[in-house]
Amino acid sequence: MLMIRCPVCGIAADETEFTSGGLYGRLEETENRVIPRDVVREWWLCARGCGTWFGMARHVVNQRVTATWAAGDEPWDGRH
Amino acid sequence: MARARRNLRVPEKEGSNIGRLIDRTQPISFTFNGRAMKGFAGDTVASALIANDVRRLTSSFKYHRPRGVLGIGSDDPNAIVEIGVGDRRTPNLNATQVLLAPDMRIASQNVWPSPRLDLGGLIGRLKPLMPPSFQYKTFKWPVPTWRVYEKALRTLGGIGTVPGAADPDRYEHIHVDADVLIVGGGLAGIAAAEAASAADLKVVLVEETHRLGGIADGYDGRVDGKPLLDWVQNKVRNLAASRDVHILTNAGVAGLYDHGLAIIHERLDPNASVEPENAPRERIWKLRTKAVILATGAHEKPLVFPDNDRPGIMLATAARLYLRRYGVLPGQRVVIATTGDEGYRTAADLAAGGAEIVRVVDLRLDPDGSLFHIMKARGTPLAVGSAPVGTTKGKKGELAGVTIANRLTLDGPALRSHADADTLLVSGGWGPAPFLAGHLGARLVFDEELGGFRPGELPGGLFVAGAANGKFHAAEVLEDGWRAGSIAVEHVLGSSWSSVVPSHSIEVTADDDAEPVGMLPDVATAAERATAFVDLQNDVTIGDLDIAIREGYSAPEHLKRYTTLGQGVDQGKLAVANAAMVMAKALPNATPAHTTFRPPWTPITFGAIAGTRRGVLFKPVRETPLTALTSDALREPLGLWRPPAVFPRPGESREEAVRREARSVRNGVGLFDATLGVKIAVQGPDAAQFLDRMSATNLADLEVGRSRFALFLDNDGFVLEDAVIARAENDRFIVSAGIGRADNLCAWFERWRQREWPDLNLFITDETERWGQLLLAGPRVPELLAAASSDIDIAGFETDSYAEGEFMGTTARALATRYTATPEVEIAVPAGHLPSLWEQITEAGKPLGITHFGTDTLHRLRLEGGAFDLDHETDGSVTPYDLGLGDLVKVDKPFFVGKEGLERPGMTRSSRRHLVGVLTEDPSFVPPPGAHLVLDPDHAPPRRVVGHVTSSGYSPTLRRSLALALISAGERHIGDRVFIVSSGEGLPAIISSTAFFSNGEPT
């Protein structure tokens, strides 16, 4: 079970305190995208914390979380 | 006639370490299947039963063959008993792991009706009719027959009895963080804990038995000049005294999960607590750790040969440990069959304990270890290069003798001999047990020389040490434990850490290599293969594996499902390695593999899983401000809420109450606690634009002070929510929706605001619980409100109006709605003011005959009004058009959520099911929701189903039953006849419009 730290309010908690919300990006950009056996960027909601949707990069096989970020504060150029 | 039971407890001997864990000054009385027996404090249930010469403990799961104790740990497949009576009876306990307690009542499991008259044994004789996966093949069809089979099979194949009363004990969950989790408290675990605690890390050491040290006490030798056992006990004392190490005994790791989560199941001894009556009986630890070290040891492999499952057959090392720890002998005339040196070690011990060693059968052709030579010199009868190839049984099915054959002549006329014996001890060598690594996705690699699985590549933060890592000699084990502890430290610290591996002088006899042997004899007949058990818990034989391979189910996952190999309480701990060796022989070109290991690795009780979440704490009930004032209500569950369903009068049934309440509303006025109705405030400069994008309904021209019924769709164009949107101010809207749905709707709004339109300027606030709310409904509502003090012109309130102001002395919001086809006003006030308002209105309404009503009645009134209810009429695949609400879709908006989905061609196909009314020809017949609708009830099945009833009820106003239904192309069939399938009959009805009733008049 993932341990996630919300980049907005800073709370670190079990994944059951959060809600996953599909691939990061706007809806039309993420539809029908194939998920690689690699790092994926996803939306997660700090459901039991501050209520903010944020971005998270997670390796789908070893489950390592490599980054989390607030929307608009992506660790790369451009919004998505 | 019952056989006389021998006493297999070895007498106490001065200066001997034999029986060191029992206290002979403290005898304990207990019963087994009602028979009185005696043991000692310190005994396990298994050791006490062995001492009392209980050979047959249970009957096997499928063939009901008699079985006894095979091992001495959680890997024992057959020593499963139930302990206790009444509400404290616990089934599926492993007798080797439970300490004997005074007056314990122990019973066999899987024996019906008693072990001596096991009717299920008949099934064993039907074995040829029960191939693997017989349950799928034989009992599948026809369906009604399966119910008969199922009942009989469950009685016969019973896996324990469910206690008949509620569990009186307490269970709890705790969350703990640690740096290093070490699983297994044997030599490797102790060494690893020492290494990790030397770096001041927080260490949790989990041991599934009640004591540390593993099986070190099964070996002689000296470490640093001290006897091995003393040295280990000293280490254990040091660890226990360390503040950095927390030791958990009687605790099994049920599962390992991502990000260092471990679920640990701890069984507590309530008598060890200062407050035994309040002490929890079991505890679940949810441990988050940075590193995990598996020091889970190895399993001694049984030998697979015909009739290898009789009571009296035991693992060699287990027998030695029973003697050393509890002073019990497995029997008096002992044959030992071994592929390595453990057999000789056990032979030496048992001989010293007074047993007769009939023969040591060594499967190896040229054993040369020191233990072999010692026993040979002592004149122990040996049969080198031989193997057990069968057993004979006594009257009760217990072992009576062993057939031994020379392995070199098996192909030809084998030289066979027979040895009378009451005990056969087997050792097929050690198979490492790093299986928990599988929970984290690690694949284990089959090592042919070892005949077992070793850890392959491991995920970060997971380490394996000791016998689980294929190291079996005490010196290697200690060193490997230190190594693993040190690299775990480096992993946690993220930097190199120079630990000094302590140098010990270890003098423990090293073993000669064991030979991995899969199946004996190497050539066997089909009949022999059919009684050569690989998995003794699920009764899987070589013959079963042959059939599975023949039928194409040789992949591990297929094999597991097909034969049940490796399922059950023991998770096939002793079967994994032997099955792989058998498969390797059968399929020489395939690499032996294992199935996916899934939690729980050791069984967890339901009580432990539930923890404190039971009774009133299972789901804490949420209350509205009116809960105390509506104590006369009959309540119904709605999520965590329990709103009133009806307010029955004495002697009134629920249905009678609904009809009375509904009539009162239609004739006068009714009052309803609408606090759970969703109230979401959407405010800000872009609030109007946001809602217009979210809703399929046109909201752009909504005026301040007005409200509008609107639909929200999901991405696919199906109806997600319906709501009334009121414009309170130019930049502030109130969204009101059905009861109990606030979380969903708010989450949906937030998702779009944050993720898709972060540039819009608005806030979304769930105000549902901040505002208490009442619903007033009925023709006399205006009359009631006219008398109320208010600065809102509430008496003249038109439908779809919204206002804020003061009402009966408090801040209020008022909204006129129209769900029930009668004048309706919702009045919301700050939650704390609701109780007094409820009482004031109840009082003021008395002359008008005001009636409190609940959700049952509201549903009935809405049904009369033909209003759909999201929970009943929609299932996530209903469009606005299906509901007859196409008018509410503003198709020429450039965008709204779900527009693209709704514009797909299939969404308007004429055969889609439409929501229509259904009027039964018999007006008193209320069709049950879910009932199927057909056009021709006399057609032989399968009949074409054209739709189904979604909600229904008797209308006291119209004096007839009403139903809503989704019917294929229903809108075009209004007036047509349809048949409702109920209890096999087709009852006629007419398809109608949903407008049963409007403006207070029937239509």
Ligand SMILES: [Zn+2]
């Ligand atoms: Zn947060």
